[in-house]
Amino acid sequence: MKVRDLQHEVLPQATPEELSRQRAVVSLRKLLNARVRSGNVARYDSEGAPAFAARQGRQPQSPEEIRAALFESQRYRMWSAANRSAQEMLWVSVGEPVYRDLDRMSAAARALIDAPERKGSLTLDPGYEPSPEVADIDIHLQPGGYGLDRGPDDVVAGALYETGGNVFSFGQGAGRSDSKTGVAVRLLGEHFPDFTPQRILDLGCSAGAASAAYAATYPDADVHAVDIGAGMLRYAHARAESLGVAVHFHQMDASALSFADNSFDLVVSHNLLHEIGAEKRRGMIREAARVVRPGGIVIHQDVSIRFEPTIVHQVERDWDTHFNNERHWHTYASADLIADMRAAGFDAEGIVEHNLPAVQGAIRWYAITARKQG
Ligand SMILES: C[S@@+](CC[C@H](N)C(=O)[O-])C[C@H]1O[C@@H](n2cnc3c(N)ncnc32)[C@H](O)[C@@H]1O
Known part of the structure; x- marks a missing residue:
């Protein structure tokens, strides 16, 4: 799409x-x-x-x-x-x-x-105070x-x-297709060819670009998406309706989900890891692991800034922390995400970090994936 x-x-x-x-x-x-x-x-x-x-x-x-x-x-x-x-x-x-x-x-x-x-639907929580x-x-x-x-x-x-x-994105050289969803769907096809999700959860959905793309890619799936912002979610819901795809949007913190244990086949986050601090990130990764069913798959995808070769490259990369209000750019880039996934309950041998080419354009994406045992 x-x-x-x-x-x-x-x-x-x-x-x-x-x-x-x-x-x-x-x-x-x-x-x-x-x-x-x-x-x-x-x-x-x-x-x-x-x-x-x-x-x-x-x-x-x-x-x-x-x-x-x-x-x-x-x-x-x-x-x-x-x-x-x-x-x-x-x-x-x-x-x-x-x-x-x-x-x-x-x-x-x-x-x-x-x-x-x-x-689809929109469920806002009037009592919810977005994470400061x-x-x-x-x-x-x-x-x-x-x-x-x-x-x-x-x-x-x-x-x-x-x-x-x-x-x-155009000013970064990214293409016109949603390369984040595109790489996740391609990754699923390559690594889990028999897997067709029936219930999908998109964490930190923003304007719903990825959520709508999942709904278009898997038209029989029940697609849910969460974000903290009501203004973001109203737009995302209306956008999905205008595009003719069914997505259920919820105002909810990704580190405190109200969904039942084992209730999704596929849980994804796209570019959420770099926006949140270590405590929120660990909570979000734990919640994703809790709500995915045994045999289900979790994909956390984000920008490809984690493997800079020298300290000078790392400091240069952290320009965004200091001058672009990306407070957690460095937190994400230096995080031990394998340890976070293990702490959330995934077996070490099933956790894989990927450095993925975009579907279109010259950029690359990072992703960490795991399949829940059982
Ligand atoms: C970079 S955007 C994600 C882009 C989106 N996933 C996409 O593919 O277009 C990060 C989003 O995460 C949301 N967010 C930040 N902290 C969150 C939290 N604790 N729970 C849920 N969403 C959160 C922000 O409101 C923002 O919309």
Whole structure:
């Protein structure tokens, strides 16, 4: 299923002027991330570390010193400032159409959510306070963050996430199909060819891109999805209805699920690991293991930043922690996820880490998988 750039009734309709601004951001981000960024470690070697050594009389050693040395390179400093600005420009470029088109989008969402012929469902929990470690932060500078909820018809968080994600991905060199779901489905076909899930749970679903893609891929399956944000979930539900797929969305914390033990065949999370701290992550992994049935499969997929070859590469990677409000980028990158999966009850020999090529485009994805015994 094509997911990036997919047309549906709740998607903000950008004007030609707004689209041209978005295309400019895509082009700038491609230049900065797909081309210039790859030279940052060389800039450290040729400019940053020598300047640090000249000043301190020794080579940088700790991550903090390596970060300081990187900033001794004027070209790195220029890249860092430009990349931060490009990320801010990204949100301006998608925020304008979202807020200009919001009345139409909210009305379209309400009509889809209330339609008697709807296929899926939306269960919000009015008493739920989204986890502050996520809700109190504008993660990757998204205005209002994941937990933004401006009232009973609000869909802004989902609209920003989907359109911001499109501009971000094209500017990163990712393709137009949902490569995260695509790689998971391909992985299932390669490693578990006889496995056809009947009940699927998607944790941290955001605007529901992966959830809808699973529903389209497995049309007979009962697909459920959870997220913390009501504004995100309203948008995700309306989007899925507009696309004609059945997904049941729930406002729920992935580390405290209200589903019964052993109640899903397949439990997935896409790009959730890097958004949450260690305690939440372990809770989420434990809950996924609890609700998957014996013989069922868990897939936690995320960005491919976990196996950087040197400490300089690791510090360079952690730019997102310090300048893009990705507070748990480093926490995720350095986590012992095999230990977390074992602590959740999976047998060590059944846990596999994967470094997967995307379905389309040059990027790669990380995934950790396990099948529940019994
Ligand atoms: C990077 S997005 C995930 C993208 C999405 N899975 C996709 O494939 O498009 C991370 C999502 O996880 C959600 N999230 C963060 N902490 C959570 C938690 N404790 N429980 C459930 N969802 C959470 C955020 O609200 C956000 O929507």
